[in-house]
Amino acid sequence: LKLPFLLRRPPPSCSARVSSRLPRARTASPFARACAAMAVGWTPLDEQLAGLQGLDTLTASIVVATSALFLALLLRTRWRKPDPPSTGSNKTAGGTSPVETSSLAGSTPAGSRSGGDLGFDSGDPCLEGTIFPSTGLLRANCEPVEFENDNCTGFFVTIHRPTLNKALDKSAEYPYGDHMKGRKRLWELRLQVKFKEPVNDSLLIGIELEEYVPLNSAAQKLMALTVAALRRVAGNDLYHSIGDDPSKGSGPHEKPVFMMPLWACDQIVVTPEGEKAPSLNDPQFCNYGELRTADRKAFIKTASDLEFQPGPTYTFCIWGISQFLDCIKWEVQKVIPFKSIDFNVFCGNPPVQIVFYTLRPPSTKGDNRHLQSRKNYYFRFALWSSEKRPSASKMRELIPSANMVASLAAAAAHDVRAACRKTGRLASTFGCCTGSR
Numbered sequence: 001l002k003l004p005f006l007l008r009r010p011p012p013s014c015s016a017r018v019s020s021r022l023p024r025a026r027t028a029s030p031f032a033r034a035c036a037a038m039a040v041g042w043t044p045l046d047e048q049l050a051g052l053q054g055l056d057t058l059t060a061s062i063v064v065a066t067s068a069l070f071l072a073l074l075l076r077t078r079w080r081k082p083d084p085p086s087t088g089s090n091k092t093a094g095g096t097s098p099v100e101t102s103s104l105a106g107s108t109p110a111g112s113r114s115g116g117d118l119g120f121d122s123g124d125p126c127l128e129g130t131i132f133p134s135t136g137l138l139r140a141n142c143e144p145v146e147f148e149n150d151n152c153t154g155f156f157v158t159i160h161r162p163t164l165n166k167a168l169d170k171s172a173e174y175p176y177g178d179h180m181k182g183r184k185r186l187w188e189l190r191l192q193v194k195f196k197e198p199v200n201d202s203l204l205i206g207i208e209l210e211e212y213v214p215l216n217s218a219a220q221k222l223m224a225l226t227v228a229a230l231r232r233v234a235g236n237d238l239y240h241s242i243g244d245d246p247s248k249g250s251g252p253h254e255k256p257v258f259m260m261p262l263w264a265c266d267q268i269v270v271t272p273e274g275e276k277a278p279s280l281n282d283p284q285f286c287n288y289g290e291l292r293t294a295d296r297k298a299f300i301k302t303a304s305d306l307e308f309q310p311g312p313t314y315t316f317c318i319w320g321i322s323q324f325l326d327c328i329k330w331e332v333q334k335v336i337p338f339k340s341i342d343f344n345v346f347c348g349n350p351p352v353q354i355v356f357y358t359l360r361p362p363s364t365k366g367d368n369r370h371l372q373s374r375k376n377y378y379f380r381f382a383l384w385s386s387e388k389r390p391s392a393s394k395m396r397e398l399i400p401s402a403n404m405v406a407s408l409a410a411a412a413a414h415d416v417r418a419a420c421r422k423t424g425r426l427a428s429t430f431g432c433c434t435g436s437r
Helices: 016-023 021-026 030-040 045-051 057-079 166-171 215-233 295-307 320-324 392-398 401-434
Strands: 128-133 143-146 152-160 187-195 206-207 240-241 256-261 267-271 311-316 332-337 338-341 352-359 376-383
Touching: 128 152, 152 376, 166 267, 187 376, 215 256, 215 320, 215 332, 267 295, 320 332
Parallel strands: none
Antiparallel strands: 128 376, 143 152, 152 187, 187 311, 206 256, 206 352, 240 256, 267 311, 332 338, 352 376
């Protein structure tokens, strides 16, 4: 701005020493010369104050604040101590070698029932959740956790990029970082199961909400764009419903669902009975089984022809739709250019459930809704971001009292580390101004 006080000639009291160190400032305005004098730091205080004589009070205050910030950032850049070397780039959470983690045929990894070690240290935001029936609070990038329900037993692990920590993501110095480096996916879900009974109906995978969420016209348009984007990845044979509004009719009511056929998985590994299934944190896991990207038509045929029987071990991996769904930021991305959509626009409040189920024949002919009475669940995982957790009452509902104390303690410890990390960043930036002289 060509304000009058910026057009005044430099006052003669400005230090020639500053001008010699910063020759470009000789013809600058009083504002620029004052910033230079304050930022250099070696000029006497009286000369710095003399440089401000040509400015009004408001401008002088801006000069002081700007110069202090500039000096703090300069010193931080020049004399910042290097970060300590990381020790976990090629290890799973807690520094455990992938070879040490048990497979489906072995015992449960230590600490896995309470979520194992934290996937991201130092309080970085992460994906959290719990399996049904709950074994406690789980976090992404940990060791595989064991589960069992009425239909199957197995192991499960989630992998998620640290999308709120770009430096950590770029360095790949986090559990499973070597696997995620160079790939576009934001997360992976790995599920390994043994069925207790033959599966006679088609197995579906997808997302389910716990209750109906009213959508206005704008949200409905955003939903349509999101579903269209997911169809391009998962195919047209998916089922999507916003659910039934309980206020507009008697039950039974359908929950909001986004379900896909089994061939929408990105990787399937079938291990015959008697053979050892691959561990879910094996560094070579991506090389096992069938990949949808290798031959889409052959993969669809293989997945469609699968017959699930007790005995063999079946391993599924999903990541295709992850490019649109950032579970840590709790956002839908790449649907609208340069615009993200909060998950809560569609789901109301966390959590969101990842489900595997089959459907029984409908009781009413022509009623193809995915009603609860038709569903036979094989796996359910409620997830949320550590940045946007469910309410306290919902957490008590999701996690039984036996595991609640440990889960809340783990969540509180994570929040403390997150607060310390943010405070540490602020202190490191302005430490030169606030530290001891």
